[in-house]
Amino acid sequence: MDPLLLNVIKKNDSKQLASEFLSGYKTLVSEVGGILSQVSLKRILKGFEKGQPKDVADEIQRALQSAENARQNVAVIGQSGSGKSSFINVLRGIGHEGAGSASVGVVPTTRKKTPYPHPKYPNVTFWDLPGTGTPESLPNPYQEVVGDDNYDYFIIISSSRFSSNDAFLAQKIQEKGKKFYFVRTKVDSDLYNESKSKPRSFNKETVLQQIRDNCLINLSKIVSEPTVFLVSNFKSKEFDFPKLQETLLQDLPAEKRYTALLLLPNLSESFIQLKRATIKEKLWLTAFRAAILAFIPLTPFCCGFELSEHERDLKQYQSHFGLDEESVSQIAQNLGTSEQEIYSLMKSTDFNSLVKDDSIIANVKKCAEFVFSVTGLLPSSVFQFYKVYFLHLKFIDTVAEDAKRVLAKIEEMRSGRMK
Incomplete structure (x- = not known):
């Protein structure tokens, strides 16, 4: 016992x-x-x-049902080609060519906001929002979307040097009082390119710190204590992917944490x-x-x-x-x-x-x-x-x-x- x-x-x-x-x-x-x-x-x-004791039992039951049935909506946004769709596939545990995966390609594939429920836990939905920087993009494509109260939090995806688009997104989310996480993708590609172009002076940790600092310096102009996560959509065990997931769990309300942990x-x-x-x-x-x-x-x-x-x-x-x-x-x-x-x-x-x-x-x-x-x-x-x-x-x-x-x-x- x-x-x-x-x-x-x-x-x-x-x-x-x-x-x-x-x-x-x-x-x-x-x-x-x-x-x-x-x-x-x-x-x-x-x-x-x-x-x-009956009230105790009833409250435990209510809390457990709330944890099991909690809905979660995650908005993934960023410039076209930054790896948003690939990132969503990783979060959902689906291969990029698997059934029901978010479309991935070398040309823009997301033209309207698209919901992708988790295959095992359909109460959790990842929203792939259309990227900016393409001929089809509107001047301010996220002006209205950022204000959507259905999203629990936003993940801003960037795959290059911090841009005006990244700053725009962070600013709009901040103005609405929403929570966001800044994720810098494709760092494995950056490391590969640096190692090839500078084989004698290349240092992995130095390159990663340079990428992180570039993002932090620009984000600090918008939020007081910025955090940047460096990830690879094809090497999810490496870099900051585990740290990102633990941070998301800690920040979630208790009633939404159970299902998030199962993911x-x-x-x-x-x-x-x-x-x-x-x-x-x-x-x-x-x-x-x-x-x-x-x-x-x-x-x-x-x-x-x-x-x-x-x-x-x-x-x-x-x-x-x-x-x-x-x-x-x-x-x-x-x-x-x-x-x-x-x-x-x-x-x-x-x-x-x-x-x-x-x-x-x-x-x-x-x-x-x-x-x-x-x-x-x-x-x-x-x-x-x-x-x-x-x-x-x-x-x-x-x-x-x-x-x-x-x-x-x-x-x-x-x-x-x-x-």
Whole structure:
């Protein structure tokens, strides 16, 4: 039994219950923040202090539903040819030639603002706005678009020296009180060109700093503390792409952070751990709510979990970590290997081995659960928590470890090709 939850269940002091919950929850929050807003936390603590566990359970449920259903609209803007469409494809985890990808080419491809929902999480939409600097461009193409209140934030894409177009966009967004992030793309091309033109004096870090400084100096005329992210749309693990994604997560409202975290590609083990922590946080809150409801007689008995539901949830965790069937197929195709080789690295594919427990203790627990679900109170809470929490925690840990092994395989095969 999770000691934090058990302490909450055992104690009758309302203030102590609130303190235990807050303390337990804080240990689960990842470095980029939790998925409960401050408003929700206050309501939960107030429910404890008033001795109204049903209100606590209802607020947890409301907050979780809000996190799962939160909509997010991201506007990607910039001069034509800056790599906006490629950038959107990376954020959506889609290849530039994949079905549903944003059009990419050497000539202007985006002529009107186009929505691109995330393929797995359709509540998150990336808007590709038409670029400036082409014959078809209007004098002030973003004058009206920048004021669109539907966008949560803007990402300004630039692929060359800071231009008047970049300054115009930043200024207009700033005037509207909107949040924006300045992203300088194609830095890999800049490094390549510099290395070829100045082979003896070339220094990678010096070139990157020069690019960053050029953008910062100009942005500082518009915003007080500018930040610039240097990225490559074809080398997303390098440069500032991971830093950009972590910054976006930290800046998002808590209720929108959960889905945004699930969008994270498996760029590194640290990203996998971030995702694991967030999914575990949601699981803990779900189990906590189940334990509270278990104090109400008959409620747990009416809300049991079937094996089919567990199996569905396991597949959902695999999807969250980019290991669903479609993703595995895409990984195998990108690496030029078989799907079977990828599946051989995964232990979460054997559902029966994860849920199988024919021991005498397990059978006793099943009987006890049936009895206590009728009477409610502490014993029932304990069994409900065990039922909801530990099996799913095992799922999450197993899938997360699978994701790390697959990531290691991807890096191994790619590094082998480069030799």
